[in-house]
Amino acid sequence: MIGRRLLLAQGAAGFATAARGASPGGDGLLREPWFLDSFLELPEDLAEAVASGRCLAVLWELPGCSFCTRMHRETFADPEVAAFMRAHVSVVQLDIAGAREVMFTDGVRLPEKAQSKRMKIVGTPTLQVFGPDGSERGRLEGFVPPGPFLGFFRGHARA
Numbered sequence: 001m002i003g004r005r006l007l008l009a010q011g012a013a014g015f016a017t018a019a020r021g022a023s024p025g026g027d028g029l030l031r032e033p034w035f036l037d038s039f040l041e042l043p044e045d046l047a048e049a050v051a052s053g054r055c056l057a058v059l060w061e062l063p064g065c066s067f068c069t070r071m072h073r074e075t076f077a078d079p080e081v082a083a084f085m086r087a088h089v090s091v092v093q094l095d096i097a098g099a100r101e102v103m104f105t106d107g108v109r110l111p112e113k114a115q116s117k118r119m120k121i122v123g124t125p126t127l128q129v130f131g132p133d134g135s136e137r138g139r140l141e142g143f144v145p146p147g148p149f150l151g152f153f154r155g156h157a158r159a
Contacts, residue, residue: 021082022072027095028063030072034086035059035093040102042092043134049090050132055157056105059093060116060126067143068125078146088157089129096124105134129156 022030038045042056049056061068075081085091094102098112110118119128119136127140138156140149 021077027098029061029093029095030069031093032072032076032082032085032091034082034091036090038092040092040094040100042103042105042130043107045090045092046105046130046132046134052090054088054090055137056130057089057091057157058128058130059091060096060119060121060124060128061093062096062124065124070143071125075144075146075149081146081150084150084153084157089153091127096121096126105130129153 022032025031036045042058046056076085094100094112094115096113096116100112101109102112102115103109104115104119108115108118121128123141125140125142128136129138131137138152140152144152
């Protein structure tokens, strides 16, 4: 009986997020179709972003984070936000408690959890925006509605 309930719940959750563009990843994080498929070598991602006139942003999330889910369902699902991000920002998604090895923009290679501590990420969701030189230009912490989110990125996303 539990198996059927779990399948129904997962199916309903998948349907609800798919309707908004996000899809559940195997790591428990929601993933937008415009997120960058990265090898987690951020200096390479940064160089590619800058070469295409975009900026690099790192999105820190945590599986089960209610504010992360809200960011996907309300902010990232907004057509104006999605269009702007597709055109101007390369987003790499990381797990604040994850174990994947990441080379950060400064060349330091550590697991996600260690990088999050090194970057002083204290909550999720958190978005860091990086300039062409790899330095952090700005940061958004917590859920941010579409209007203020676009205002922030319009001011920070130009490479």
